[in-house]
Structures are given as C-alpha cells and as structure tokens.
Amino acid sequence: MTSTEFTRNTENFCYRHPDRQSFVLCQRCLRTICPECQTQAAVGVICPECLQEQQRAQTPAQRTAQRRWNRRPSRGGVVAVGGRPVVTYSIIGVTAAVFLLQLLTGNAIDQWLAFYAPWLYPSVSGVFEPWRVLTGALVHSGFWHIGLNMLALWMIGRSLEPLLGRWRFLTLYVVGALGGSVAVALLAFTTPVVGASGAIFALFGALVVIGRHIGAEVTGIMIVLGINLVIGFLPGFGISWQAHVGGLVAGALLGLIYARTRRASQRGWQIALTILLVAVLIGLLALAPVIWV
Ligand SMILES: [Zn+2]
Ligand SMILES: [Zn+2]
Structure with a gap:
C-alpha cells in the first residue's frame, strides 16, 4: 500500500473527521470512527449517528433506565467517549x-x-x-x-x-x-x-x-x-x-x-x-x- 493509496482510502479515516486515522468501526453501521466519535455500546462502540438513532427508537421508560445506569459524564447529550486506554x-x-x-x-x-x-x-x-x-x-x-x-x-x-x-x-x-x-x-x-x-x-x-x-x-x-x-x-x-x-x-x-x-x-x-x-x-x-x- 503506497501512502497516497492509503490516504485516498476513506475507510482508513473517521467518516466524521476525514483527517483522523482510525482502526475502529461502528458496530452498527461499520463505518470507521475516531476515538472522539466512539461511544461504548453493549458490544463494541457505536458512532454518534447510530447512537442518536438508537436513542430515538427507545421508549421514554428505556431512556430513563439508560440514564440511571449510565453514570458516565455526558457531553452535549452524547455519552462519553469510548477512547479511554x-x-x-x-x-x-x-x-x-x-x-x-x-x-x-x-x-x-x-x-x-x-x-x-x-x-x-x-x-x-x-x-x-x-x-x-x-x-x-x-x-x-x-x-x-x-x-x-x-x-x-x-x-x-x-x-x-x-x-x-x-x-x-x-x-x-x-x-x-x-x-x-x-x-x-x-x-x-x-x-x-x-x-x-x-x-x-x-x-x-x-x-x-x-x-x-x-x-x-x-x-x-x-x-x-x-x-x-x-x-x-x-x-x-x-x-x-x-x-x-x-x-x-x-x-x-x-x-x-x-x-x-x-x-x-x-x-x-x-x-x-x-x-x-x-x-x-x-x-x-x-x-x-x-x-x-
Ligand atoms: Zn454508526
Ligand atoms: Zn471522528
């Protein structure tokens, strides 16, 4: 793989931040996401878009339960990053x-x-x-x-x-x-x-x-x-x-x-x-x- 081939391949970069390289895929839509865009899900991590979709699909009761269980600090409605080492x-x-x-x-x-x-x-x-x-x-x-x-x-x-x-x-x-x-x-x-x-x-x-x-x-x-x-x-x-x-x-x-x-x-x-x-x-x-x- 040459470096131009590498940089031209968008799959090597976060779909929301095209300048950030990453190996991690959203478990739901399988697009590449950088650490900032990762939210820890039940299995693997998901991207902000999928997170929003998932939250829209929830009933109010599920949402309350989620909030109660998820004590991680949230930023602008998005649950904290899955990128802690x-x-x-x-x-x-x-x-x-x-x-x-x-x-x-x-x-x-x-x-x-x-x-x-x-x-x-x-x-x-x-x-x-x-x-x-x-x-x-x-x-x-x-x-x-x-x-x-x-x-x-x-x-x-x-x-x-x-x-x-x-x-x-x-x-x-x-x-x-x-x-x-x-x-x-x-x-x-x-x-x-x-x-x-x-x-x-x-x-x-x-x-x-x-x-x-x-x-x-x-x-x-x-x-x-x-x-x-x-x-x-x-x-x-x-x-x-x-x-x-x-x-x-x-x-x-x-x-x-x-x-x-x-x-x-x-x-x-x-x-x-x-x-x-x-x-x-x-x-x-x-x-x-x-x-x-
Ligand atoms: Zn996704
Ligand atoms: Zn990103």
Missing part, C-alpha cells in the same frame, strides 16, 4: 503489582516468571515452564527499568489503544512479548531475560507501520526507547537487545496485518493472519534447540 492502564497496574511483589518477596517471584529459554524444552533442561514466554514481560530488574518501560507504554498506549481498539491493542502487546522471547531463544538461548521491553518495542513497531500522524508524541517516545535500547546493550541488567528486536519485528508485522485488513469484510482475514503470525512465532521456538544444542 483501559488496557494500557490495566497492564501498567498488573506490572506494577508484580514489581511490588518482587520487592516484598525479595525477588522470589522472578524465579517463577522470568524468561529462560532452556526451560521451554524438557529435552534440553528437563524443565517445562512455557508460561515464561509471556510472564517475563511482567518482571523487571529495578525501579528505572520498570519506570522506563511503563513510561513508554503510557506514552504510546494513550494514542495507540483508542486508535486500534482494546482487543487489537492487547493482542499487540502479548504478541510483542512473545516475539521478544522467541528472538531471545533464537539469538541468546542461555540468557535469562526480564522486562516488558519486547512488548513495548512491538507497540513502537506497530506505531511506525501504522503512521505517525495519530497525535502520538513520537519524539518523547523515541527518547525513552533510545535509553531503553542503549541499556539493553550493557551487560548484567537482564535485558537483551534480542528481545527488543524480536518485539519490534513482531509488532511491525502485526501492525501491517491490522493496517491491511481494517475493513469490516476483512475481519476474518485479520483474525486468521494474527493467528498465523502467532503460530509462526511459536514454530520458530522449535528451532532454538536445533541451533543451540
């Missing part, structure tokens, strides 16, 4: 809670969650603890480490999550964590790794593919990621540049899948290609013992 805040909350547990237990929880590739292969190590592929992203090696990662997550998530929608954003984060672990298994088999950097770099990879014109403050993000990247090359921190690269590549690929399949009619393709990407990443894990053992 709930997943971003939740990931930060869970990661911070795990870090607190690390401090309280004297890092005992690291022993359970950190990523160590040999422990994926019973034939190699006699140990099979596959959850580490993802849980490594929850543990960190110090205040500065979790601080930098969560700052980057917050900076990117604020713009990227409302743009992609919650599920696509969460999937991107998880696939990034997986991609980071896969790269470590392939490139640095016996290095134990902790940190969300792989997942963070996946967000960045997707952001670059999807485009910078989404209101994200890219310079600040680049600085935070740059510091992160430099630290990854210093020995002894339990962070690896391999995880950064793996996350970046996985995130860019998933961003490409999202960008190319955003029409409602392509939703099946989007899910199928996402599953394929995950399958390829898991398949690559099988190569690690072949290379290293």
